[in-house]
Amino acid sequence: MKEKLNDLLKNTIDYCFQQEQLKETPLPDYVIEVPNNRDHGHLATNLPMLLASSQKRAPRDIAKVIVENFKDPEGFLEKIEIAGPGFINFTISSIEWLKILKDIIELNEKYGSTASKRGESVLVEFVSANPTGPLHLGHGRGAALGDTICRILDFRGYDVVREFYINDAGVQIRLLGESIYARWLQMKNPDHLFPENGYHGDYILDLAKEIAVEKDLSSMDEETAISTCSEIGKEKMLLEIKKDLEQFRVDFDIWFNESELFEKGLVAKSLEEMKEKDELYEKDGALWIKTASYGDDKDRVIKKQDGQFTYFASDISYHLDKHKRGFSRALNLWGADHHGYINRVKSALKANDIDGNWLSVLLIQLVKLFKEGQEIRMSKRAGQYVTMKDLLEEVDVDAARFVFLTKTHDSALDFDIDMVKKHDNDNPVYYVQYAHARICSIFRKAEDEGIDIALNIDENDLTGLKLDEEVDLIRYLEGFTELLDSICKSFEAHRLTYYLTDLAARFHRYFNLGIKDGGNRIITEDLHLTKARLALVAGVKTVIRNGLNLLGVSAPEKM
């Protein structure tokens, strides 16, 4: 609708220029938007106010010229008005809205998607938890957000690849092995020392017991035993992580091993390339990269005095590899405590002639867990945290995913487990699902009454939809596509949950209108009107279902 109106508006402005009604100037960056207030029409533009300075005329005068010369040969508009300081408010003729509804019903599960691919590929890396412990709530938030962003990008025609980066090369894996081995030794000798920075969670002892069944640790020397524990412990943790994610309906295309970067010589290779570009130097027996020349606070070490690579070395190599794989964009979801790292990585990319904008990073703020009104503090060091596994035992996947997406990613989230557990109206996901189930119920009722619910319609079958509330609903349904496109740019997936909640509210309100005044019921004695209203609620149902699907939440027909 906005595009159509914009075309008419541009034609009109050109005409005004030709007729010298307006001085010919470049067009300012105006907007066409949906006004909050129904009295302000369906769409409004601020163009006259922005033209005021270059035209040297009052905004309302300019608006008057535009309105008087408006070219609308096909009767797209019903009304044009000048309002406020110089807005132009447009009311679109109702038949246009009925065509939109017809499209929604025809497109059905495809409504909101684009059939054509954009030829733009995006690599989304998220969760990427170390395989040294189970997933916790913070990972859940990242998983819900990342997966939903991917679903939306995919729906809107992007080629999306979901990737999980496995840190399986560093000292943390060694430490995992040491922790497991120590726990195993402690089973016989409780006084055995536990490694200083070891992993303290109960799962370490479980792993030790499992591994002891599979391997005869007592016959091994300490070194062999630890590396055995490292290797098997890592594999088992990874399996757990995959299981949790699968249950959470998150599916990765690629599981990328950090260790492969070393095994395939990619780290060495990227170092070579950077050396040739003169981006590296040696100082104090270590190897440094000149990130400070590209916006970082200071240069960084990538190979330590002892000959070991830093984590940063493989990370640079990893991101260069992502770029070489040919993606037009990359998106990383990181915990907010990594924010100091963004500049560093981007600087390293720039040192390799890659534009910093190629990579976007979303920082996900902390999740605080509340139980019975009390905050449950999580501490990885003490092994105290609520795991995804614990969460999924208590809570519906639907509810968890929805609640994770009720706040912007850059603001801390209070996760009230008692609220999420409740199967009542305290829980926003059921409010949306209820609207869907209610519509399904209306269709069951209509079918019982022998009404043909096939909905093979054209816009002339919909002319019964005359109430403001009915047109408003269609207008809101039309906003779905634009919302999704906006999320593709900003990655603010939480806006979809708000949209769906709002859509459900609008539907419930419309539905209740009919209860007070029997004349506004959906199923009436007027068959023509009944079919039109069934079409309207079918449109609502379609958008709720498609939207919930993008959130990874089910749309039940009965609850």
Add this chain to the structure above:
RNA sequence: GCGCUCAUAGCUCAGUUGGAUAGAGUGACGGACUACGAAUCCGUAGGUCGCAGGUUCGAAUCCUGCUGAGCGCGCCA
């Protein structure tokens, strides 16, 4: 000390590249089921958009300063 993020109703939070009268849920109070699901709806009350300046036709939104909260500043990963 430097840097990143945040600050909106009693509470939890939305607010789309700056737009018209700042919204929702929840809590409080009062209403609506003898025909489509009351897991719903309607109404009332509740605001110095942290504070102070600035930019302009117009600021919760952009800029500067201040206050407060969280996080990060390693040859750790």
